Amino acid sequence: xxxxxxxYFFGLALxxxxxxxxxxNQVDRRWQYPLQLGVGLPAIPAIVQGMVVRRNxxxxxxxxxxxxxxxxxxSDWHYRLNMRFELGTLYTMIAGLLNVLAIWDAYGGPVxxxxxxxxxxxxxxxxxxxxxxxx
Amino acid sequence: xxxxxxxxxxxxxxxxxxxIVSVSLVYGATRHELPRPILYHAWHTAVWMTVFMGGxxxxxxxxxxxx
Numbered sequence: 001x002x003x004x005x006x007x008y009f010f011g012l013a014l015x016x017x018x019x020x021x022x023x024x025n026q027v028d029r030r031w032q033y034p035l036q037l038g039v040g041l042p043a044i045p046a047i048v049q050g051m052v053v054r055r056n057x058x059x060x061x062x063x064x065x066x067x068x069x070x071x072x073x074x075s076d077w078h079y080r081l082n083m084r085f086e087l088g089t090l091y092t093m094i095a096g097l098l099n100v101l102a103i104w105d106a107y108g109g110p111v112x113x114x115x116x117x118x119x120x121x122x123x124x125x126x127x128x129x130x131x132x133x134x135x
Numbered sequence: 136x137x138x139x140x141x142x143x144x145x146x147x148x149x150x151x152x153x154x155i156v157s158v159s160l161v162y163g164a165t166r167h168e169l170p171r172p173i174l175y176h177a178w179h180t181a182v183w184m185t186v187f188m189g190g191x192x193x194x195x196x197x198x199x200x201x202x
Binding site: 083 | 147150153154156157158160161162164165166167168
């Protein structure tokens with residue numbers, strides 16, 4: 001949990017809180033958000049912010065996780081944050097996907113590796129009996 | 136060679152380190168339950184990922200130097 005949340009909040013801090021937002025319109029189809037949502041509760045405020053802004057209310061939490069109002073604002077974020085926007089998006093996406101893996105682990109237990117080749121050794125009793133019958 | 140050195144010293148390449156650490160630890164934790172096997176598996180995963188991405192890096196570096 002420390003790894004996943006650490007990755008998520010590090011990415012969020014890299015992107016100054018602007019890399020996680022819920023938006024699906026002509027301005028921006030944020031396909032990364034469903035992957036970020038995998039992290040769970042820390043990504044939920046983006047949905048709330050999206051709903052608040054869509055109703056023309058002032059954003060909550062000081063404007064964190066607010067979707068861009070228009071293409072110019074999104075371009076400004078990209079210009080100002082530069083590679084940190086993409087890195088923050090990548091970190092938060094990977095955190096979400098890792099949490100999905102952790103949920104799967106919690107549900108199904110540790111994933112077992114494929115069984116290796118059987119070790120060489122003396123044949124068991126059944127195979128000895130077969131050899132005797134054959135001869 | 137200067138291009139390779141400058142690429143290695145570039146700041147953005149070091150952002151991969153926390154990602155490798157967290158991904159390998161979480162992946163190791165999905166395979167085992169005890170701390171020692173988790174760390175052992177995480178180390179192997181981290182080495183595997185580093186070698187794999189290093190190979191891709193070298194291929195891209197070679198292509199960029201050739202072009």
